[in-house]
Amino acid sequence: MQTNQYCISPAIVSEHFDDEVIIVNMSRGNYYSLRGSAALVWQGLEAGASQDILLSYLANAYSTDEAVISEPINTFLEQLVNEALLTKGPQSQTSPLPTCTIPKPFTPPVLEIYTDMADLLTLDPIHDVSPVEGWPIKK
């Protein structure tokens, strides 16, 4: 069954700035930057907008047709899912999206990915111990 609803993963943290959203995914070890239309998409996702509502919202914001932005937006959403920033599924609550008009042409959203944190999160050996007195005991 295909769903057009996305949920932001509970495993990530994000912060909005004037022109940028910073997202950290500790489980994957990556962090991300969203600007321009990418930041606007994220704002919509945080409000619980469905895929259809997102397209309508962005088309209005950029004063363009949904058909023009449909493919890059859908591709971007799939990228967010692949990076485990989004999961597909029903959203329990939707808050209203702020009205805005962007005084420049639409440019496809870009997910800037930074991987240097992952190097610092190098995994320890798998923990495999017996729950007995005097642990740790490697099996």
Added chain:
Amino acid sequence: MAYQKIDDNQPATLSSGEAYFTQLVADRCRSVQPQVSARSFGFGDLTLQVIFIGESNQDFFTKAISHRKSPAQPNSLTVYVVNHKTSGIMLPQPCWNWQQTDGHGVIHGLAAGYSGTFQQDTGVFTWIAHTERLALVWGTDFASLPEWERSFPFRYVLHKWFEDQERYVLVHAGAVGTPSGGVLLTGRGGSGKSTSTLACLQSRLHYAGDDFVMIDLDDPFVHSLYNVAKLEPENLGRFPVLQSLADDQPIVPGQKLQFYLHQHYPNIVTKGFPLKAIMLPQFTGSQQTTVRPATPAEALKALAPSTLALLRADQRTFQKMTRLVHQLPLFWLETGTDLAQIPDAIYSTLQSLPTYAEAPC
């Protein structure tokens, strides 16, 4: 976490398996007589009373924090440092399921007020019990710990102790300044953070750390944690103040040199200063060092990833760092090859910012 009875002798008055585990730890540590070798160290409004059991090389845990030595205080956090090999003290049976432990050794799902991590690669188990004001650093054999572990002792204990408090946060950054104010220096690996910090060693700026420092967010203030300067051996020639100390250094292939500055240059090391700005070093390759404004997003990207990764921290620490970058002036510190210009650029920037009253540390 659901409370599970560990054995038939478990007292009914204890509210959780974690509380019982903590009591067993405390009983075993206190049973060692005589209780000797307690040392106290102050960090903000927290005093660690460190009690060594079976540990002969106590400097391994205290040299980096020797400048934070303080009188014992009531309501301290008691930290037992237990060397299993020399004390024979065993760990109690765990009150958690090992499936709760992630690949980093962090034990998830513990009752509120308890934190634990077990680094199986080093054989070190760390436990923090907030209500009981007790922490345990237990190792199978501390003599086998890697040398770099001595440069940031009790890092996990301090981080977990302050993690759910709004006021303090540990961050991965250097810090230099004067008694009236200083800067954080932070950035991704290779950005020049350590070089910029160490370039200030022979200037009018004091040293509060080049790796981890603690920030008081309520009244922005840098608390020095560790007096250790770290340097790649190939960069030693650029820092004359450190060259004379290099002969004392054990050479560990692939590891940075460590210089315990408080031991050699106590006047260089400060316990802290009001925090006036955050600077993001960026090596340019030119000779000159220049300063230009940075944005909060740029500062968060410089500060958050390494802090979160090295501390295995969660959203609470992220939110505290977000608060920090919103409340301070932010600058890029574009560093050049003439290292002497770095402290001058920092000092000039500090002079251009408002001065606050000096705060006690």
